Amino acid sequence: MSSELAAFRATLAQAIGEDHVLAAVESTAPYAVDGVCPALVLRPGTQDEVAQVVTACAAARVALVPWGGGTSMTAGNPPKRLDAVLSLERLDRVVEFDADNLCITVEAGLTLARLQALVAAKQEILPLDPPASDRVTLGGLVAANLSGPSRLLHGTARDWVLGLRVVLPSGEQIRCGGRVIKNVTGYDMNKLFIRSFGTLGVITEVTLKLLPMPETRASVLGLFPTLAAAKAVLEAVQASFLLPEAMDLLDPAAAGLLLPALGLASPTGHLLATAFSGSQATVDRQVRDLEALVAEQGGRGLTLREAASTQAWQAITNVLGSVPPASLRVLIQVSVPIGRTAGMLASVSARAAEQGLSAAVTCHAASGLLRAALLPAPELPADAALEALAAATLALRDEAVALGGSLTVQAGVPAFKARVDAWGTPGSGFATMRRIKDAFDPHGLCSPGRFLGGI
Amino acid sequence: MAQQAFVQSLRQIVGDANVLDSDVHLQLYQYDAYLEERRPDAVVFVHSTEEVARVVKVCHDYGVPFVPRGGGTNLSGGTIPFKGGVVLEMIRMNRLLEVDKANLRARVQPGMFNLELGNALAPLGYQYLPDPASQKAATLGGNVAENSGGPHCFKYGVTTNHVTGLTVVLSDGAVVTLGGEAPDEPGYDLTGVFVGSEGTFGVCTEVVVRIVRQAEGVKTMLAIYDSIEKGSETVSAIVAAGMVPATLEMMDQLVIQAVEKSLSCGLPLDCATVLIIEVDGLKDDLEAQTEAIERLCLAHGAREVRVAKNDAERALLWAGRRGAFGAVARLTPSYLVCDGTVPRTALPEVLRKVAEVGEKYDLRIPNVFHAGDGNLHPLILFDWRDAEQKERVMKAGMEILALCVQLGGTISGEHGVGLEKMDAMRLVLSEADIRCQLKLKQAFDPSDLANPGKIFPAPLEVAHVQ
Numbered sequence: 079m080s081s082e083l084a085a086f087r088a089t090l091a092q093a094i095g096e097d098h099v100l101a102a103v104e105s106t107a108p109y110a111v112d113g114v115c116p117a118l119v120l121r122p123g124t125q126d127e128v129a130q131v132v133t134a135c136a137a138a139r140v141a142l143v144p145w146g147g148g149t150s151m152t153a154g155n156p157p158k159r160l161d162a163v164l165s166l167e168r169l170d171r172v173v174e175f176d177a178d179n180l181c182i183t184v185e186a187g188l189t190l191a192r193l194q195a196l197v198a199a200k201q202e203i204l205p206l207d208p209p210a211s212d213r214v215t216l217g218g219l220v221a222a223n224l225s226g227p228s229r230l231l232h233g234t235a236r237d238w239v240l241g242l243r244v245v246l247p248s249g250e251q252i253r254c255g256g257r258v259i260k261n262v263t264g265y266d267m268n269k270l271f272i273r274s275f276g277t278l279g280v281i282t283e284v285t286l287k288l289l290p291m292p293e294t295r296a297s298v299l300g301l302f303p304t305l306a307a308a309k310a311v312l313e314a315v316q317a318s319f320l321l322p323e324a325m326d327l328l329d330p331a332a333a334g335l336l337l338p339a340l341g342l343a344s345p346t347g348h349l350l351a352t353a354f355s356g357s358q359a360t361v362d363r364q365v366r367d368l369e370a371l372v373a374e375q376g377g378r379g380l381t382l383r384e385a386a387s388t389q390a391w392q393a394i395t396n397v398l399g400s401v402p403p404a405s406l407r408v409l410i411q412v413s414v415p416i417g418r419t420a421g422m423l424a425s426v427s428a429r430a431a432e433q434g435l436s437a438a439v440t441c442h443a444a445s446g447l448l449r450a451a452l453l454p455a456p457e458l459p460a461d462a463a464l465e466a467l468a469a470a471t472l473a474l475r476d477e478a479v480a481l482g483g484s485l486t487v488q489a490g491v492p493a494f495k496a497r498v499d500a501w502g503t504p505g506s507g508f509a510t511m512r513r514i515k516d517a518f519d520p521h522g523l524c525s526p527g528r529f530l531g532g533i
Numbered sequence: 534m535a536q537q538a539f540v541q542s543l544r545q546i547v548g549d550a551n552v553l554d555s556d557v558h559l560q561l562y563q564y565d566a567y568l569e570e571r572r573p574d575a576v577v578f579v580h581s582t583e584e585v586a587r588v589v590k591v592c593h594d595y596g597v598p599f600v601p602r603g604g605g606t607n608l609s610g611g612t613i614p615f616k617g618g619v620v621l622e623m624i625r626m627n628r629l630l631e632v633d634k635a636n637l638r639a640r641v642q643p644g645m646f647n648l649e650l651g652n653a654l655a656p657l658g659y660q661y662l663p664d665p666a667s668q669k670a671a672t673l674g675g676n677v678a679e680n681s682g683g684p685h686c687f688k689y690g691v692t693t694n695h696v697t698g699l700t701v702v703l704s705d706g707a708v709v710t711l712g713g714e715a716p717d718e719p720g721y722d723l724t725g726v727f728v729g730s731e732g733t734f735g736v737c738t739e740v741v742v743r744i745v746r747q748a749e750g751v752k753t754m755l756a757i758y759d760s761i762e763k764g765s766e767t768v769s770a771i772v773a774a775g776m777v778p779a780t781l782e783m784m785d786q787l788v789i790q791a792v793e794k795s796l797s798c799g800l801p802l803d804c805a806t807v808l809i810i811e812v813d814g815l816k817d818d819l820e821a822q823t824e825a826i827e828r829l830c831l832a833h834g835a836r837e838v839r840v841a842k843n844d845a846e847r848a849l850l851w852a853g854r855r856g857a858f859g860a861v862a863r864l865t866p867s868y869l870v871c872d873g874t875v876p877r878t879a880l881p882e883v884l885r886k887v888a889e890v891g892e893k894y895d896l897r898i899p900n901v902f903h904a905g906d907g908n909l910h911p912l913i914l915f916d917w918r919d920a921e922q923k924e925r926v927m928k929a930g931m932e933i934l935a936l937c938v939q940l941g942g943t944i945s946g947e948h949g950v951g952l953e954k955m956d957a958m959r960l961v962l963s964e965a966d967i968r969c970q971l972k973l974k975q976a977f978d979p980s981d982l983a984n985p986g987k988i989f990p991a992p993l994e995v996a997h998v999q
Contacts, residue, residue: 269725
């Protein structure tokens with residue numbers, strides 16, 4: 079160990095305690111990002127300690143990646159440098175829960191599931207529901223802009239974050255926003271850090287707006303012989319007054335992974351799952367309307383209420399997690415204008431098939447967001463498999479971009495990421511993004527290289 | 534002479550008729566709805582993104598500041614050309630470019646009035662949700678610049694929640710597109726930070742907004758109170774009961790009296806306050822929601838609750854609320870609109886303290902505000918010709934903002950910082966917070982030509998010298 083590194087480690091140990099500076103390879107290996115193992119894993123216990131750690135890293139020019147629940151660490155490009163992982167797992171306290179004002183402030187390492195349990199005790203909810211809510215932390219949710227099915231009615235993190243505390247790459251601590259629901263005190267800095275992917279600093283605290291818990295919830299699942307039939311129902315709902323909380327559409331492969339759990343065993347088809355929440359009267363009416371639409375289009379319907387509905391959505395949200403993990407599996411996320419979602423679902427299957435890949439595709443059908451798992455045939459040699467995965471992904475990216483959307487890689491082996499940039503070609507706003515990054519992180523120490531355009 | 538060459542370059546781009554630089558014309562562009570004035574050096578009427586880009590490029594080459602201006606309704610001095618230069622008059626870029634029902638988006642030019650967009654969408658069965666009270670005269674470009682709110686923002690969010698894409702001319706004349714129709718564009722959310730940047734990041738020349746189906750049903754009611762305290766308590770009680778009305782608006786007695794004098798909406802003149810409560814959504818439970826709210830209001834001390842029986846009665850209630858700022862102008866030659874925001878449950882306390890501030894400085898302060906959001910609008914009445922009175926007004930305004938911050942709130946909910954609240958920024962932000970915001974400004978506008986001299990307080994060293 080060089081004397082410089084030893085001095086750096088001594089500074090850190092003094093700041094956060096020796097036990098929380100992990101250097102042994104068996105401790106740091108689980109924190110590898112795209113195969114790059116950090117030399118150190120640092121686990122500060124307070125927001126001030128985070129600031130001390132980042133300050134020390136800045137002084138020593140140590141490149142760091144913030145780590146919440148680790149659920150988004152497979153996304154993005156491999157880091158250009160990774161010296162230290164800054165784990166936020168010990169920052170899991172509630173700072174203030176102001177139930178009367180529908181507002182909660184928590185440390186960034188608290189998991190979404192724990193937050194939901196806390197606020198549910200006061201009959202409130204945070205209407206954000208990305209996959210793996212038992213592992214996703216609030217800081218990670220914000221940094222990676224994670225969302226789930228209910229973004230249809232409720233939007234995403236940018237609609238629910240009222241305030242943030244951030245440790246900038248310099249180690250300086252700042253606050254963005256506050257705890258009131260309207261706030262134009264200077265720039266809307268929250269938006270800068272939401273989906274900044276750990277490249278502008280470390281989010282240490284999140285203040286969120288909450289909603290009163292709805293009186294009831296129900297879902298109508300419709301299994302359709304054709305995509306066209308499912309799409310007809312989707313479009314009828316969009317043209318109606320109905321206000322579904324979520325509408326997810328699964329291709330037969332993704333639906334097939336779910337059906338046993340949902341008691342819709344034998345026939346295959348496209349599954350359109352629609353959730354409603356609100357008062358009993360409005361939910362009942364919407365369920366009736368949707369059941370009628372499903373029947374009209376020749377679908378097999380199944381209505382689930384309360385806990386059964388919630389369980390079904392857990393399974394739907396996490397469906398791609400149940401794709402058998404093969405070594406070369408690629409996960410992609412595709413974004414298109416809302417009305418193009420169902421069409422894009424068909425495209426993903428088609429482009430995969432052209433390359434001899436199998437695919438499971440799911441989408442937030444009325445929100446313009448799709449997710450897919452692409453798998454090569456097991457007998458294919460690795461090089462050919464990677465070529466096929468890359469060809470399908472790039473063809474889909476071209477298609478999405480032509481529609482005004484994008485395609486991002488959520489998971490893939492480094493050899494795949496060497497062929498396909500995780501984010502695609504930046505747009506005309508990139509020069510400004512680059513200037514922002516350089517102003518906030520002049521030495522390129524925060525998650526270098528993982529984001530758009532090499533940021 | 535540089536000035537002549539500069540103006541000549543502008544004329545070459547937009548034509549002689551679209552550049553104003555006579556004293557009389559410039560005088561018309563030296564003020565907005567705030568209290569300060571500063572004359573621009575030229576006013577340029579622009580008609581396209583390309584024209585804006587060329588005009589801004591010329592400004593950049595000559596080092597001349599520019600300020601985009603829409604309806605000029607800004608309440609914090611956002612459209613006043615504080616450092617002179619060019620006012621870009623955006624009002625002719627007022628076309629609705631596209632209504633894309635399949636993708637639930639509309640593309641609009643920034644000079645279109647908010648209400649015009651609403652009127653264009655209504656016959657198609659769609660709506661754009663943010664609805665600032667000034668929607669008749671406030672443009673969408675201005676709404677973007679200020680991240681405007683409005684009565685319906687309690688349930689539906691503010692402008693930023695409904696803007697998905699922008700075309701922007703940066704201060705070097707570069708045209709960039711940020712966001713668009715599809716969600717979750719990779720990279721930083723520049724659309725999100727541009728909204729609310731008060732013209733200091735560049736000029737927005739096209740906006741992509743989210744549109745939604747009109748609600749199946751709407752019910753509007755008026756709850757009448759003899760105590761302002763009871764009215765504001767009811768607001769929290771409604772939310773605590775798990776209800777999310779579309780609006781929860783409040784007006785106090787002075788405002789009601791002014792509104793009645795100018796608009797005759799049938800509001801009772803002898804009450805302390807009224808709440809305008811609207812619920813919307815599927816018709817199946819609107820009746821039940823209305824009754825539940827009515828019961829809650831009465832249980833919390835309302836003397837009467839009236840439910841609008843038809844569209845005409847509903848429109849009349851809203852005419853009163855939307856006309857409130859205008860009506861209050863009947864009471865005095867001028868007023869300062871405060872825009873502080875507090876957590877909802879602090880409303881009774883903050884209203885009591887605002888009244889104390891009025892007594893302390895011997896000023897009349899009527900209140901009209903978005904109670905559901907905790908967004909106050911105390912209107913401090915005065916006569917601008919009385920310098921001593923104006924000084925008291927500014928002190929009282931600052932004290933009210935400080936009160937809001939002490940109670941966990943902030944200095945501006947929807948009107949922006951502009952020139953008005955620069956000195957109040959330090960009530961909320963640390964020096965590190967301010968430096969961080971300035972970094973963002975410099976990344977967008979390194980030459981500091983886009984609406985300079987706004988938002989940020991003078992650096993501390995300078996402030997100490999004063």
